[in-house]
Amino acid sequence: MKKSPLILLGCLFLATFFLSFTSLQKKKEKSLQVSAYLIYRSGKLSSFDVLNDKSISLWNTIIGEGAAEDWSNQTKIVLTGSAKNVSLVVSNGGKIVLNKKGLNVANKAEFIIKNTGCQELIVKVKSEDTNYIGKVPFNCGE
Secondary structure, three states, X not given: OOOOHHHHHHHHHHHHHHHHHHHXXXXXXXXXXXXXXXXXXXXXXXXXXXXXXXXXXOEOHHHOOOOOOOOEEEEEEEEEEEEEEEEEEXXXXXXXXXXXXXXXXXXXXXXXXXXXXXXXXXXXXXXXXXXXXEEEOOEOOO
């Protein structure tokens, strides 16, 4: 029985598509998710992600105003996923306050940044599959 070249070409296309799709899925699963939460004086975390939710107001969080549910002067940075040789740099008001290189993240890693709430916080994360830069637009005033 002779097979048509068109059928063979179709099978080859489907096999290539399937292998490419599973490769993309695996790569996506490896990349890190980056988030951040206010730490309130009670120790409770904000219910919203201050790094990625741009709809919230972060004005005067140090006295519990804006979207804050209580006063906060600390922020928890959370890396979720798995990656090796991760670089994490956090700046608060233009000054580097955390600079970690060569981190191995397995499932989750958390970092607490103190004295936050009035100046912009910038979070940079790099790994083989992640290149993330996010800003927390803290601000204070009357």
